[in-house]
Amino acid sequence: MADNISFEIKKHLGTIYTSRNGWRKEVNIVAWNGSKGKIDIRTWSPDHEHMTKGVTLTEKEAAKVAEILSSVL
Numbered sequence: 001m002a003d004n005i006s007f008e009i010k011k012h013l014g015t016i017y018t019s020r021n022g023w024r025k026e027v028n029i030v031a032w033n034g035s036k037g038k039i040d041i042r043t044w045s046p047d048h049e050h051m052t053k054g055v056t057l058t059e060k061e062a063a064k065v066a067e068i069l070s071s072v073l
Contacts, residue, residue: 009029013026027040039059039061
């Protein structure tokens with residue numbers, strides 16, 4: 001991770017999947033670079049020091065995703 005990017009996991013909302021090596025795909029509220037927290041979906045190392053690329057959504061965007069998924073599931 002680049003040194004100029006900071007993050008704080010404000011709240012853990014849930015775990016989607018845990019791999020055999022302990023990395024977890026999670027849904028969290030994350031504040032990036034001191035900004036207001038947003039809904040964030042990505043895979044994290046067990047210590048939350050390393051992460052993969054992910055998706056960050058506002059509450060409005062997340063509500064739209066939930067609406068779309070509820071219509072097809």
